[in-house]
Amino acid sequence: MESIKTAMFDNPLPIFIGLAILELIFMVAFASRRTLRRGLLLATPTVLAVIVCLTSWLVPTDRKAILAASSAICSDIQAGKKDALEANLDVKFSGIYAGMPLDKPGAIRAAKLLKEGLQITRMLLVPSASKIEVHNGRAWMTAVILMTGTSEILGTGNGRATIDLVWIKGPDGVWRILQSTEPQ
DSSP states (O other): OHHHHIIIIIOOHHHHHHHHHHHHHHHHHHHHSOOHHHHHHHHHHHHHHHHHHHHHHHSOOHHHHHHHHHHHHHHHHHHTOOHHHHHHEEEEEEEEETTEEEOHHHHHHHHHHHHHHHTEEEEEEOTTTOEEEEETTEEEEEEEEEEEEEETTTEEEEEEEEEEEEEEEOTTSOEEEEEEOOOO
C-alpha cells in the first residue's frame, strides 16, 4: 500500500512511463485500423495521466511537507535568517557540527556561523537526490544540499553537503528535525 501511495502522490514518474508505453501500443492499434472505439481507447492513457498528475499535485504528503520545510531552511540560511530553522528544529534536537554536539540554540548559531564563515550566496536542496523514508511519525532523510560561497578560506566555488536527518511529526501535525549528523 505504501508503494502505491508513493507512486501515486510523491513520485508518479513510473506511472507516466507506463501510460506512455500504453499510449504507443494504442497508437499502433489505431494506425492499423481507424475506428471510433480505438480512437476513444487512444484517449484513455492521456486522461489517466491528467488524473494522476492532478492527484499528485493536489494531495499533500509527509514527504512533500519535509521537502518544503528543508527547502525553507536552505532559503532562510541563504538569506541570513533563522526563522525556518528555529520553527523546524524540535526542542529535543541533537546534532553534531565540527565534531561538537549541538542542541537547538547551538544549531541556530552554527547555521549563522556557516553562512558568515563561508559567505554563502546560494544554498539549494536537491529534492531528486534527497532520500526520505517515513514510518510511524518518524522520517529519515538524507538531504543533498548544493552551496555556492565566496570565503577567504575556500575561495569562490561550489560545494555539496550530505546530511542525515531524523524528523519527527509533532502532535500538531508539523514535521520537525529531531537529530542530524555532521555534514559530509
